[in-house]
Amino acid sequence: MSEANQETPASAVASVPVTARHGAAMPAGHRRTNPLSFAVNGVSQLARMAVPLAIGAVTIFDKGEMGKLLLIIPMVVAVLGVNFFIAWLRWLRLTYVAGASDIRVESGILSRAARSVPYERIQDVSLEQKLIPRLFGLVELRFETGAGGKDELKLAYLSREEGEALRRLVRARRTGEAVADAGGEATNATTDDAGDADEQAQLLFAMDRRRLTTFGFFEFSLAVFAVLGGAAQYAETFMGIEAWDPDLWQQVFALQEQWILGLGPMAQVFAVIAALVVLAFTGSATGMVRTYLRDWGFRLERTSRGFRRRRGLLTRTDVVMPLHRVQAVNISTGIVRGRFGWKSLAFVSLAQDSGSSNHVVAPFAKNEELEPIIRIAGFAPPAEGLDWHRTSTRYRFDSIALKSGAWLLAAIPVAIFAPAPFVLIPLVLAVGSAAANFYAWRFRRHALDGSQIVSVRGLLAPSVQIAQRVKLQSVEIAQGPIARRRRYATLHLGLAGGTFTIRGIALERARELKDAVLASIAERDFSALT
Amino acid sequence: MDNDAVTTNGSIAEDALTSLHPNHVKLLRIQAALIAIPFVITSLVLEGTDLVPPGLIFGPVALIALLAIVRVPLRRHHARGYVMGADLLRVVRGILFRSDSVVPFGRVQHIDVNQGPLERYYGLATLTLYTAGTHNASVHLPGLEQGLARAMREEIRAHIRQETL
Known part of the structure; x- marks a missing residue:
């Protein structure tokens, strides 16, 4: 273990000392995860079993059936033993190698799986420390490729030093690649010669205890x-x-x-x-x-690699998002917090956050705090004099008619079967729904500016979505039977890692938007973007 | 990219769709028939039980099946079409729910040409383009003559390589 920690990233590529010791079935150059990781898995399972065991124990002592204890204790021990044994086998059969062009992981006790991920496909590497691994000083490495969810490559667990060495290695390989690719990534030109770029990190957003408490309310x-x-x-x-x-x-x-x-x-x-x-x-x-x-200790920094976000009290996460991978930004708020000017900023990114669909970069901040972050990400907050367009008035009429119509239909059986005053309930709901929708229409709008497309929606808790047109993947104009007759459409824009949909706009406007987006897309190839 | 591409995007006329191979109608008909047959058989069985007046169930079912096999595939076929532009593929489909998708070649991740057993019999193929977007992650274009589908794949692939270099 100790020699693994001291290894530099360069020697991690073709390391021998650790592999030689475990010998037998491992191909040359392959490494195992940290030997403690099987213990971590075992302990995690133990923790999961703790509550049922405790409850079981209480029941037994309560009923005074001590005789059963003789039966149960060996059973529990056997289950634990099997758990640990399987965890150990898994550990033994999982090897990884950081090769010249890709990372390969081979795993499986009976069936074998080999996965190879080329460096240029790896969008980012994140380190995650859950509570139990943290006690052992271990980290879980996630390689984000844009494949999303369960298809992503994971390595659990490595020692913190080893994890960071591997992350630096992957990043160095990627940057080398990008520089060789001639120039698409001017922002990443500063490669970290010193090894760690965090010294010149610029703090963009942090939450102190007071802010956190307000947020909590x-x-x-x-x-x-x-x-x-x-x-x-x-x-x-x-x-x-x-x-x-x-x-x-x-x-x-x-x-x-x-x-x-x-x-x-x-x-x-x-x-x-x-x-x-x-x-x-x-x-x-x-x-x-x-x-x-x-969100304990929430810190968003700008490093030479992009945005770096750290947060969490027990499970501390450390995510880095390269600037050019940000596909779109979402600004959202809540009904109550919006009244106080508190907003939340999230990035839609090619690489997905663990568990959540987008990267929250400022969960609770004022407008003036968000603006610089948005600008650094390469987006512009909606300007004053934008040419805003609303949804089609026909769409407004149809959707109000459909929604209120449902309530009016519901009123018929109520009028027949329920006591007379009850019929007022669906009628009031129908009118209320119509009024709310009519009013909300004013807040649903979209606009094109120099290089972006902006969509705003929501009456009580408005949310703003901003995407760069050049980073969109496809355009679809969809129309249902009513929409075709009434000449409005829904515009679906293909956004990597998220969705961007504008509903109920006039067909001509939808075509205008489509042409604008396609013209922007034609300017640059996907490879030049990622 | 040159300016030509931009003007091609703008100037796509809404009626300039290329229609699919005529065999595509036959394919749709067989697919509809395969779905309709169990319903027709069920209605015949019900007919045999004498629970209802003769023809009350079989009549409508047979009529709907006939429509679904003869008329609907033809309309679906006419509703579908594509435009192979200089730097984009446009796919239009749907009778009731119409959708008009455009995938620029510069955003294609990888391409499939698939053939099911029926498609092979009729010499057809389905071209599928994959993008990195969550919506329209894959755009399917069925009913292409197989040679054409392969040629389109090669053209799009060449385009990707050329743009990447």
Whole structure:
């Protein structure tokens, strides 16, 4: 392990010392992941089993069935042993090699899988540290290729030094390639001779504790109740408490009934208020905890490699997004936080963030903080005098007619079967929906500027999507049967890593946009972009 | 890129579609027939049980099947078409839900030419272009004569290589 840590990236290509020791089935030059990784896998599994084991243990001790313990303990030990053995076999059979032109990983206990990823296809390498590997000082490497999701190459786990060495190696190879490609990437011209480019990193956005706390308040969430529900189900299975059994709750209330009735109406009102306060408090606390866990120590920097984002309290992630891979930017907000001017900025990128569909680069910031980030990414925030276009008025009429029409149809059975006043509900909803849609129409608009296409939508929580036309992949004009008769269309733009759709615009306008996009695309080839 | 390409984009007339190979209609008819046959058989079986007046089920089913086999494939065929531009492929399809997709060659990642058993019998092929976009990640153009499909593939591929170099 120690010699692996000291190895420079150059010797990582053709390393011998580690491979020689494990010998036998490994082809020359191949390396294994860190020997501790099988232990990490084992421990992770142990952690997953901890709760059922604990509950099981409590049940056994409760019922005094100590005799069963003799049976269960060997079983648990055997399961754990098998787990560790399989984890060890997996580790033994997984080898990787960083070759001259690609990274190859061979894996599999019975069936073998070999995957080769050429350096020029690797968009980025990210290091991820989950809690347990972090305790062991290990990292997981993800090679992002644009294939997305489960098709991506992963290496779990390497020591931190080894991971970073490999990342530097991949980046050096890529930059070498790009420089040889003659000039498409002027921004990346500064290769890191010193080895680590982080010294000249420029801080773009960070969240201090105060900002994080404010953010937490807006992240109100009642998810904890879902978790409690899940826990209740767990308890039901393992401890024989039936959470959904009415008898149980009747017993509970029977105990309290006298007490509750004794309090009088005033106290009951207070009780309801207290319940709401508890709910609000729990929701805020959940949001706060989640925000702190996710965005603790949020830092967005500009390095010579592009944007570098670090965040997380327990699972700390460190993602680098090259500038030229940013395909589009999304600015979104919430209904409440929007009133206070808080917005969130995310990049749509060829390489996907783990789990999420886009890279949040500033989750909670004011406009003036977002603007410089947008400009550095090579985009321009929508200018003042843009030629904004709205959706077709025919589309507005048709969609309002369809939505309100559904409510009006619903009113018929209500009028027939329900007591008279109830018919007002669908009617009011129909009118309300029509009014809301009519009003929202004013906020749904799009525009072309020098090199971008901008789309804005949303009445209460407006979101802005900005894409560079030259980075789009395809254009589609789609029309349903009504749209054809009424001469409007939906424009789908092919965006790598995301979607860009403008609905219900006049057919002529859709064709105009299509021509503008195609003219921009024709200027440059895909390879010149990535 | 020269300016010609830009002007070709702009000047594509909306009616200048190249239509697909006539055999494509036969292919669509057989595909429709394969779907219709089980329904026709079911209706015949129901007819045999004497539960309903004769012809009440079989009549409409047979009529719909006939329409689906004779009329609909012809309309679908006429609704489809493509334009092979200097630097882009435009694919139009759909009777009720119309879609008009354009894929610039400069954005094509890789290309497939596929042939199912029926397509092979009729000497047809499907050309598929893949892009990096999430929407329209693959654009299919069926009903091409197989030699033409291969030629189109070569042309598009040559275009990609030339632009990359």
